[in-house]
Amino acid sequence: MRPIVCAAALAAAFLGSAPAFGQDTADSGADPAWWPEYTEFFGEFALEATLFPETPQFPGQANHAGSVAGEATLLAEWLDGDLAVEVTPFARFDFADQERSNFDVRTAKVDYAFGDWALRLGADRIFWGRAEAFHLVDIVNQTDAAEDLDDEDRLGQPMIRLARLTDIGEFSAIYFPYNRTRRFPGADGRLRTEPRVDDDAPIFEPSANRFAPSFALRYSGFVGPVDLGISMFHGLARDPSFTFDPTTGRLRPVYSRITQGAVDFQYTSGATLWKFEGLVRAGERDVTFDKSFFGAATGGLEHTLFGLFGSNADLGLILEYAVDSRFDDANTIFQNDLILGTRLALNDVDDTSVLLTGTGDLEDGSLAFRAEAERRLGERVKLSLEAQIFDLRSTGIAASLADDSFVRLKLGVFF
């Protein structure tokens, strides 16, 4: 079933690239009054090949993987842009891991703005936070852990959001009628845990289900060089804890009802950005399955050397640290970690850039290196390379990834 849906979505994406949709349609007199003033259709189709040089740890895991993915956005606007509808389906077909093949509606929303107020109905992605390596405060969307490890692929989250823009910043309140669960790689996929996670059998507690209502409040604003965000969240956690199910031999994700308060800020001082994110959270279970009230923080600095050696290239230096008051008991890998990174942007016509990061766990000495490089080829094609090397010392569940270093090449076609 799943491949068919994916294929259909991909086909739709391609058909959409035909010039059926005009740009500004307001002037064409033939259109009825309800017809949008502006429509646009755009998206991306991507081919991806991944090579795992090391022998897999677990039977059935592949040495290499290939996949195709497509994402298309249909945008329509009325009332001079005050009323907008946006739909973005996403589909991936992975030849190695069935669980990684999927179809998701990343965005399907109606935005309506009236004066200082803005109302949003539907699924969307919203990012909160400042830090580069670890997105601590970001909580609106569920992460798609099957898609990539970098915590930057997020699932569409249904919501009703009301926001008001004031002189000191924006205040928003969000109601989530439905909660997404995290997706994890399947048995054949690499980059998975052992025992693997049974994402079809989540547990919601206390006695909740996916429809348990969640709420969030956020203030976001800036004063001079300081950007500040303050947020509250109450509802089902996005980060699951895990419990071992002896009957299936798998881990079942447990989504608890949590309450958290968080701040994030950035101080921009010349070429140096100082970043901080911190939160306190109650109700989440840690790895010992205890519920604790805990605090976590991440932050650091990003300094850019502009015009490196007289060229037009910029070199960014990133230093961040992430800590969780539960330390070893935290159900995140960023519990006491130092992240060093460098971002080279050549600023050439093809926007060539390279990002290298190294994450070191100050508790057990595990290291993970990641490289991302990308370059545009012509007008609508982009080539990206992604590589990750693990040197894990941990004996915990994270050790399942020890042999999953990989190199991934991606060719994206944009329309």
Added chain:
Amino acid sequence: MRPVTAEAFAATVTRLRYLLLALCIALVGVAMVPIGNIWPPDPSARIFFAPENPERQALDEYEAAYAKDDNLAIVLVPDDGDVFSPEHLALIGEITERAWRLPLVRRVDSLTNFQHTFADADGLVVRDLVEDPATVTPEEAAEAKAIALNRLEVVDRLVSPAADVSQVSVLFRLPGLKPTEEVPSIVSAARELVADVEANHPVDIRLTGAIMINNQFASSGREDSANLLGPMFVVILVIVGAALRSVFATVAVLIVISLSAMAGLGAAGWFGFRLNSVTVLAPLYIMTLAVASAVHVLAACRARMPETGDRRVWVEKALAEHAPAIAIACVTTAIGFYSLNFSISPPFRQLGNIVGTGVLAAMVLTLFALPCLITLLPMRRQSSAEAEPRLMRAIAEFVIARRRAVLPAMLLVVAGCAAGIATIKLEDDFLRYFDERYAFRQDTDFTEERLTGVNQLNYALPAGAPQGINDPAYLTEHAAFVSWLREQPEVRHVYSLTDTIRRLTMNMNDDDPSFYRLPETEEAAAQYLFLYELSLGYGQDLTDQINVERSAMRATAAINRATTAEMRALTLRAGDWIAENAPMMQAAWTEEHPERAQVTPTGVVHVFNLISYRDVRAMLSGTAIALVLISGIIMLSLRSVRVGLVSLVPNLVPAAMAFGLWGYLVGNVTLAIAVVLAATLGIVVDDTVHFLSKYHAARRKGASPEDAVRHAFLRVGNALLITTIGLVAGFAVLATSGFAVNGDMAKLTAITITVALIADFLLLPCLLIWLDKRKDAMPLRTATTSTAMMVTGGLLAIAACMADTRARAEDPAAKGLAIAEASDKRDLGWSAYTVEGEMILRDAGGGENRRVFENLLMEREARSEGDLSVIVFSRPRDIRGTGLLTHANIEPTDDDQWLYLPALKRVKRISSSNRTGKFVSSEFSYEDLGSQEVDDYTYKWLRNEPCPGAETLTCHVVESYPVNKNSGYARRIGWVDNAEYRQWRVEFYNRGDALEKVLTSHGYQEYAGNYWRADRLTMENVQTGKSTDLLFTNYDFSAGLDDGDFDPNRLARMAR
């Protein structure tokens, strides 16, 4: 709405003072309603463990399975040094008997009722070691000694190896129904027994054990509060009296601080806290902290006295001057204390909440109740003006004159002190929380030295199945673990039933010593234990060693005095040993406790070890958050990020120095240390706030850094000195507490506050002068403005800067400037517009690369603000929807700039200090495109000539020189027509003064009846042959844009 000024606030408060006093008293009254719930103090050592603490849960679980081990150790030391003399055995027997009559007793173990086993013709015999102590003969005593000193279960537990010390161990079952009465009743009964025995026998008796620990926790709390309250009041009276030289002013302070303390205690009641040995000192903390605020107000009143006799004027002026600083100081102090909520140990959380609330109450009372008190109390007016604080003047002059020596010297001292942190060892010892002045501590030290360890680790070792403890495999593993434990240096004694079972096996085999081993079959083990239990004396059953299902048996290790780290290491080693060598116990454990990998012991001491270890880490995050919040408040209140960052130094340095000094002087720290940093942070901030606010105010009025430092010293130096002396004296009183948690916390706090004053007087002024001088010397700091694509706006501004036909000045520089100023006005008033743009990048070989974007611009009318701009790219397709928002600022402040990344749907603030870089690799640099102001350049008018590209027009040719040294150019030459100030050509000369780029404009059209915009700009690099065209279409000056459209929160929507 009119902003609330300190003056307006002071006037209102003064007018409404009677009402406010009444409201304050009513508020304190309401706060006091539930105060009955907080007394008497909770007499348990377990208050330190939160119910959600996993080790506390393990302890509770363990005690549900076995008996709760609240034991009392009655330690006997015969004067003649022989426990086994008949009279002493008789005495032990008597104490054993009488101990059974203590309240809530459950079991008594002693030398005399130790269950001795041997074989006789009928089989197994089990009897008391000394069957009838009262009539024991010397022969029987000698026999008992021979037996006892050979039993592993006895030596180092009930009797010392030299037989000179013995213990009667009494176990109690505390129902917990009346927690405040149970332990004290046991202790008083036990003390009666001891006094009676000591009066009639030549023996020294000491009491220790869990019951005594609990009792000590409760009684030391009471003693502390009783003993310290009086001295505290005296200290406050003396210091406040000396500082204010007025009886009634002192009375006013006392009223305020007493009400604050009551409000804090009342808050404890509302929070549902019962006081304990830590929180019992909360009112003393509150009073110490509240004194400072009240003194500030009263001292300011005193300064006003010579001017007028009108009390209302004193109050109003004092409030206007000090209310903001007091509010900040109290709020930061409260935040520091509230951050104790990050502690995992409840007493500290409660202390933080009570003191934090009390300090806020003190703020309210100081600001709202004290004014009325001052007008009501018959304070004598002091007519002489206060002399200039000569000491402060001397310090100020010294610091200013010698700052080049003082700053490095201070930094060295700070570094030297802070290095001491490395010598700090985290050593928590429950038993040594009470210093040697307490009999309990002396008795415990004695017992540990002479007899056995008072701290115990209890292992409940599971067998995996009901009746599983009889399995020989299990017994073998258990016994092996016990022997392993006995080999560990920290372990004094291990009590385990396996020793008894070995002996039973021997007994059942006719006392053949070669059978002193574990039974070989399950049946044998079950049978021996059954026979043994049948014969046990009253109260000697095995329920304290074996659980009801018989699936687990216990091993209890008594530990020598050991540090926290050693204890942790021991438990980890033991866990490893079991995992490696005892598969059966490990498997059973894993099944019972899937969440805990290692077999872990329990016992109050183990839980305590983990608490201190975890708490230090938990409090680190709490402190960090408090630090951020407090620094944020300082930044907000002084409206300066820079000052806020500078304030971090004197706020953090004292704690680092105090910890370092502590490391040198004392070395080890207790649980209390974890919370000190957070608690003191809020206090030391006060001094910094007072100093910085006065300094900052003087600087804003134009004073030099040196004068501002002088001003700050003269205005607040004395008050800071007085309040610091008051605080240090107050905490010095608290430091005399014999309870280490309270004593150490107070000592360290006192040191920190003292060091903080030194840092504020010596380090902070030097730092401020140094940093401000540096800033003054470099007005054109690296920071440069902008980037944003203020394309047309920016370029026209250049044009504007260079054109004015009406310029009449003959001096070329003045004429150039006049052209720039006049033409700047020419392009004002366009309000907002949108335009579609395309950038075509051409390389020398003719290759092309295109970028398509839409630009939205908005003018900000204030001259002190630059314009607003949003650029949204639509091609190349992979950067479609990428948005760049710029709020331009006037040099030398960087622009504010945000980037919207559609793939992540993330808005990111980015650095805008890059001036010379090429915008999207075009020939336009960020500097070329940024917003340009008249004063960013100096000018020289060169000549007039026909405009290049429009020969019918006449152009001014003006040379301009960037003021900013980080500009990429040495100069530019611009051609601007004298009709409409349109720019036709600009030549850019690089830093080497070589012509680098030429900009030409084409296709000017007039929009909105007033504003000229070009259709095409071409930038040609004459050195590389590359060029960039900027094409503009669809200018729309009617687009309805407002400020909100240029808010970073709306960028995602604008960049669609």
